[in-house]
Amino acid sequence: MSTPLTPPRFSVAVTSATDAPNTVIALTGQLDAHTATEFERFLEQTIRADQKYNLIVDFHNVEYISSAGLGVLMGLIEEVRAGGGDMKLAALPDKIFHILDLLGFPMVFQIFQTVAEAERDFQ
């Protein structure tokens, strides 16, 4: 295997400890029509297989989000809430917040400046 010359355009990972009360999911790069599928699978795995419902999505390193990426968030929020938890969005870059704001996301999701604030809100 050769080392890729360019970093992957998108990655998703859990950055919180496995026994932590909240699961922090950090996104990096471009969340477009293709990578949204990867994000969706990851979220579904977290919710359905790992039974984790207290989710914080860390947008700190997100460069771009497409309608498909927004669709993933919208598509799974009901399932999270039905499971007794919530999905909170944190550390949104201005541009991304602006898009979410126009679309009315703040009326559906709680949005925080930092991951720490979101964690505090869960307690």
Next chain:
Amino acid sequence: MRTRAIFYGILSLLILAGVLVLDLIAHSYTAMQGPVLELVRAGLQGAAMLWLARAAEVLFFRTSAISRSEEIRRASNWPVTLVQRFSLVLGISVLLAFAPFLFTLSLPRPPRPSPFAVAPGSFSTVISIDILGAIWLVMLVALIMSFWQLVFVRQSAHFARRRFIGWSTASVALALFTLWQAENVVPTGALGVSILSVLVLATALAALLLGYRLPWLPHVTKEDKRKLLLFTALNVLLASSALLLFGGDKIVTDVIFERYALFWQMIAISVFGTLAIYFALVFFSTFFSLSSTELVQRKSAEVQSLAKLTRFSSDILSSELLLDLPRLAEQITALACEATESDSAWLELQSNSFAPTGTAMNRAADNGGEDVIRSYVGIGEHAAEYIMTDGENLPAVDDEGGEGPRAELERSRKAFVLKRVTGSKQYLFPTAEQARDNRELRSLVAVPLLRKDEVRGGLYVAKHREDGFDDDDLTVLTAFTDVASLALETARLLQDSIEKQKFDGELRAARLMQKSLQPTQFPDIPGFDVYVTSIPAYDVGGDYYDFSELWDGSAMVAIGDVSGKGISASLYMAETKGVVQALAPMMASMTALLESTNDALLHNSPTQSSLRRSFVTLGLISVGKKGVRYARAGHTPLLIVRADGTYGFVQPRGMAVGLMKKTDFADKIEEMGLDIVSGDILVLYSDGITDARDPMGQELGYERLARLVAEHRDLRARDLTLRLLSSIAEFTESANFDDDATLVVMKCL
């Protein structure tokens, strides 16, 4: 030609009859006898022979009439047939040696004092002798003509003729010399013996030369060579017997050619001797070429298959096969099987449909994968699949891609031969009949089909025989596959371009449909000057604008932006338009309209979350009894530029349509009344406008848009819109937008 030949034949028979008459007259008038009469007889006989030969050539032997191409076509078995026929002629010749005993001849013998002094016994003897002579002449002509024909096969006509004439001259010279010696015309003794020896040697040498080159021999098949061996041996035997019969006891020729017996005897010796030498040569040449036969045959088969392939490739580039990719693949498979004389052949080729890059209209992705073209000759799909994935016959491949010939092809990108294939028997039977015959495939050649160095598939040929292929087969097949790949690629490109044309046609239709969905005439909104423009980034877009009326009669302007791009977005746009158009006249307020639209769109959308990614943002302005009002469902904020040049953005609460369930949606829309006076300008726009970037990557943004509108606020709505577009084009330094761009300008009069 034929009638003339028959005429020649009759003529020669008449001449021989003339000789008989002459002999009968001479029998009565003995005064006529003498050397002059003998010379006349000899001349007449010679003339008869010539005419007979000309007739025979046309009627039976056709030496010069056989065209070169026919010879080449029949190269392998034509000389064999000739040799076989020769056996018949020689056999008859041998039998003719006994012909004199069929007649009751009264001859004074032996010995005769001089060949010129023989007095025939009776009329019947004269007749018998002349008839026998005529028959023998015919036989001699038949012998020489048969030989002439055989010598000419695949020879340069020029050289063959020269050799033949050389040989005839030597034979005749030998015969004449012998005769003259007997007549004491030429010296006898030591000198005579040495000249005779030279002449004999010359004749023998000429005979050897005739059989020196046998260019047709290598093309004779093995089976035919065996036949050839048998018949040449027979011919040698027959020629030798004839030689003994005619050469040993002079009595035979004495009877037949009474007067020139010695001359004719020498001719007979020369002819039969030559034939014995010639056939002995052919026999040994054949014998020694037996071992090389297969090699020669293989080479010639290769040449033939290459010729076939060349013809095929030139045919194919102009044929309709190029329009039918699967049939082309079938033809190629069949041809590969035929050209290598294999028992089975199959081909598989990935043929991705076209996928316009850089657009959202990737049809290949919509179809969910790629197409593989497969074709089989003499083998079933399962058996072929088994062989291709059976790793037992190949060195282990450490790749994850699997094992077996197919994986090996993809790994090595080179053609290879498997000389011995072993495998579970039940899978290797291509067909039920072959399973019954207990015939499995035991050797295999695999050749990759490449497109720009990428393995796109493979061509496989297989035989029941072990060790059925060698490196030459590999060479031929690789050459063939190069041509085949080219043809397949051409066909694929052709098919793609046809499909693309079709697709472009559909796209044009979609564009026309979308155009027809957009209002062409702007309604009269009391108190406002309205202009709208919409520029799709691709052929069809996801932006939306429309005009309608609400329940209370107020006019409504709508702008929208569907998530996504391209055809799917345009379909969602059409659906939104339909819903809004249908619902608006029944709705008392824009909030109610948005709520119902959300409900309708959500109701129609797929329930599976992964597909629920389409939504639409809507911005609505109504003008009616309640004044000017604005509602925003996730759309960009409304820009208001006042008459004095000040401006501001209005962003009431609101949520995009199609994202949330009914129960949550209604209270999230905030409908806002606007205070608009004459000269104020309302601008609705899609994010394609504000997101337009200059070459440095900087976005146009809200501020810049607002300032542009303020700057040109004195213009009419239409002129203002056009001015904005040209200003944006100046900013982006491009005539096109990356995203669909829509502008609605409403100026209060």
